[in-house]
Amino acid sequence: MMKSSIRPELFAADNVVIPDDMQYSQLKNAAIMMVDDEPIMLEIIQALLEDAGYGNFIPVEKSTQAIDMIMQTSPDLLLLDLDMPEINGYEILSTLRSNADYGHLPVIMITASTEPGDKLKALELGATDFLSKPVDASELVLRVRNTLSAKAYQDQLAYYDSLTGLPNLKLFIERLGWGIELSKRERVPLMLLDIGLDKFRQINETLGMYTGDEILVTIAERLNSLIRSSDFIGRTDETVKTGELARVGGHEFSIILSGVNSIEAAYIVSKRILDAVMQPVLINEHEVFITASIGIAVCPTDGEDVESLIKYASSAKDFARKQGSNNYQFFSSEMNAQSKDRLKMESNLRKALDNNEFELHYQPKIDSATDKIIGMECLLRWNQPELGSVPPEVFIPAAEELGLIVPIGEWVLKEACQTTSEWVKSGYENLIVSVNVSPKQFNEVSLRKSIESAIQCSGLSPQNLILEITESMLMGDVDHHIAQLQHITDLGVAFSLDDFGTGYSSLSYLKKFPIEELKIDRSFLINVPEKNEDNYIVKAIIALADGLGMKIIAEGVENAEQLEFLRQNNCNIIQGFYYSKPLNKTNFTKYLASHC
Numbered sequence: 198m199m200k201s202s203i204r205p206e207l208f209a210a211d212n213v214v215i216p217d218d219m220q221y222s223q224l225k226n227a228a229i230m231m232v233d234d235e236p237i238m239l240e241i242i243q244a245l246l247e248d249a250g251y252g253n254f255i256p257v258e259k260s261t262q263a264i265d266m267i268m269q270t271s272p273d274l275l276l277l278d279l280d281m282p283e284i285n286g287y288e289i290l291s292t293l294r295s296n297a298d299y300g301h302l303p304v305i306m307i308t309a310s311t312e313p314g315d316k317l318k319a320l321e322l323g324a325t326d327f328l329s330k331p332v333d334a335s336e337l338v339l340r341v342r343n344t345l346s347a348k349a350y351q352d353q354l355a356y357y358d359s360l361t362g363l364p365n366l367k368l369f370i371e372r373l374g375w376g377i378e379l380s381k382r383e384r385v386p387l388m389l390l391d392i393g394l395d396k397f398r399q400i401n402e403t404l405g406m407y408t409g410d411e412i413l414v415t416i417a418e419r420l421n422s423l424i425r426s427s428d429f430i431g432r433t434d435e436t437v438k439t440g441e442l443a444r445v446g447g448h449e450f451s452i453i454l455s456g457v458n459s460i461e462a463a464y465i466v467s468k469r470i471l472d473a474v475m476q477p478v479l480i481n482e483h484e485v486f487i488t489a490s491i492g493i494a495v496c497p498t499d500g501e502d503v504e505s506l507i508k509y510a511s512s513a514k515d516f517a518r519k520q521g522s523n524n525y526q527f528f529s530s531e532m533n534a535q536s537k538d539r540l541k542m543e544s545n546l547r548k549a550l551d552n553n554e555f556e557l558h559y560q561p562k563i564d565s566a567t568d569k570i571i572g573m574e575c576l577l578r579w580n581q582p583e584l585g586s587v588p589p590e591v592f593i594p595a596a597e598e599l600g601l602i603v604p605i606g607e608w609v610l611k612e613a614c615q616t617t618s619e620w621v622k623s624g625y626e627n628l629i630v631s632v633n634v635s636p637k638q639f640n641e642v643s644l645r646k647s648i649e650s651a652i653q654c655s656g657l658s659p660q661n662l663i664l665e666i667t668e669s670m671l672m673g674d675v676d677h678h679i680a681q682l683q684h685i686t687d688l689g690v691a692f693s694l695d696d697f698g699t700g701y702s703s704l705s706y707l708k709k710f711p712i713e714e715l716k717i718d719r720s721f722l723i724n725v726p727e728k729n730e731d732n733y734i735v736k737a738i739i740a741l742a743d744g745l746g747m748k749i750i751a752e753g754v755e756n757a758e759q760l761e762f763l764r765q766n767n768c769n770i771i772q773g774f775y776y777s778k779p780l781n782k783t784n785f786t787k788y789l790a791s792h793c
């Protein structure tokens with residue numbers, strides 16, 4: 198398998214043609230193997246090439262190891278001494294040329310021989326060029342540069358599609374092979390998407406091949422910019438994925454999705470691809486409409502080798518086409534079923550607000566020193582008539598993806614403020630309601646307006662409202678986030694950092710954010726007080742909050758032992774099943790009466 202270092206970097210980046218001087222600077226990354234039995238020669242050649250800016254060398258002193266080393270390191274260029282003991286340069290060259298993978302590796306022979314017969318023999322065996330010993334510096338640099346440029350050009354022709362500039366089938370197969378190896382090693386699934394443009398033959402026949410080509414280029418550009426966009430997968434809390442696009446046939450594209458940890462990711466990507474393809478293509482002021490069918494195969498679930506995955510993705514694509522095109526299908530029926538469920542859930546979710554299917558539950562936050570309620574977290578519930586109660590972990594990510602979380606979040610804010618205001622008015626003046634804010638809501642400029650409006654309509658004092666955000670929302674531009682938070686705290690509303698410890702907060706920045714409360718994540722409390730490590734973490738978080746002058750609350754407290762540990766370590770605000778599960782409005786009203 199080829200792993201040479203110049204080809205992909207040289208031409209693949211964004212499929213743009215790289216200017217000449219840049220090409221040469223990229224050539225300097227080329228892996229140059231030197232095989233010579235005289236160490237001094239290896240040193241001289243390396244020093245001369247280093248002076249010319251090259252930096253990636255593989256010196257080999259023992260000619261018997263040359264072939265193995267080539268297999269292991271896949272160099273871009275071989276500088277090969279002719280006269281060596283045991284195995285000479287001719288033998289290495291002829292072994293190489295008979296090998297399918299390395300038959301085209303450029304080889305510059307270096308020889309002290311002045312015999313024309315020697316050069317002729319090496320040429321017949323497939324040497325790319327010659328250099329005479331003693332080596333002349335400028336001649337060496339010139340030959341190396343020219344040989345590497347020629348190789349890069351050949352690679353471009355061999356590995357990239359001339360119409361779209363995308364990797365072609367050959368490079369795609371190589372990359373899929375590497376992707377599968379990596380997926381197996383790191384135990385992270387890989388997904389292969391086979392994308393076929395529907396009824397493309399008809400387009401070629403009616404509009405002509407040139408127009409067909411124009412359309413293909415447009416679609417290729419759209420897919421390329423899609424997989425390069427920062428929200429390719431779309432979820433802010435997803436791990437970073439990579440997607441590699443190739444044109445693998447006349448009107449067929451493929452995407453390798455690496456590092457994918459959920460079927461949801463493939464599902465989201467497929468929908469985006471279908472949307473991107475569906476946008477009309479403008480040809481001579483006429484709009485041409487195209488659709489695609491996508492087949493998805495997953496490594497390791499469906500197959501663990503290149504051939505099977507390609508075959509299965511292709512048969513899933515055929516199935517998608519039979520289902521009426523403009524559609525995607527997984528190869529595995531189980532995944533198709535999951536994806537159908539998800540589609541159904543999504544279409545119901547779009548109607549949920551209008552149908553009044555949402556309800557808020559409230560979980561008390563208790564001061565364990567007095568056993569009195571100081572506030573409550575409102576938690577959204579969706580009771581779907583057909584599906585029953587759908588867990589927030591399922592519908593909230595879907596609402597985020599569908600862009601529904603903003604109107605849903607506004608409803609939550611309004612409802613929470615209204616209900617809390619009723620409780621405050623009935624005598625529980627100090628009750629503070631916590632409302633979860635999703636990353637998408639947080640990034641909307643309209644958030645402050647929604648909060649203002651919820652407060653005004655309900656008559657709730659801003660001091661009775663606290664917003665829960667998570668660490669991941671504060672990553673990136675610190676100054677921007679400080680301003681964002683400040684803009685809202687100016688209203689008199691406070692912030693709490695939810696699930697603290699599960700993100701990657703930079704502790705040094707934490708003190709800069711106007712945050713009133715840290716919420717220790719439930720995961721740290723599960724094994725408290727049995728597990729010493731967790732005890733230390735919890736104590737450290739408490740000390741951190743204390744040092745920064747923030748309130749601290751523990752969530753997910755389920756038993757008396759946890760409670761005792763927290764009390765002893767000065768964490769007195771407790772939320773968890775030990776005190777109460779989240780309760781609907783009626784039951785929470787009763788709970789209030791008995792715990793105030």
Ligand code: C2E
Pocket residue numbers: 560575576577588589590593606609633634635665695696719752753754755772773774775779
């Ligand atoms: P969260 O904000 O961290 O909420 C705490 C979750 O822990 C709740 O799950 C709660 O029911 C659960 N919990 C509380 N005490 C215990 C305990 O002692 N043991 C166990 N095992 N669990 C406990 P829930 O209601 O399923 O909500 C899950 C997540 O959904 C929430 O995590 C929050 O991130 C999100 N969520 C809920 N409501 C909303 C909302 O209105 N807006 C947004 N954006 N997200 C929400």
Ligand code: MG
Pocket residue numbers: 574633665695
């Ligand atoms: Mg929360």
Ligand code: MG
Pocket residue numbers: 695696716718752
């Ligand atoms: Mg939480």
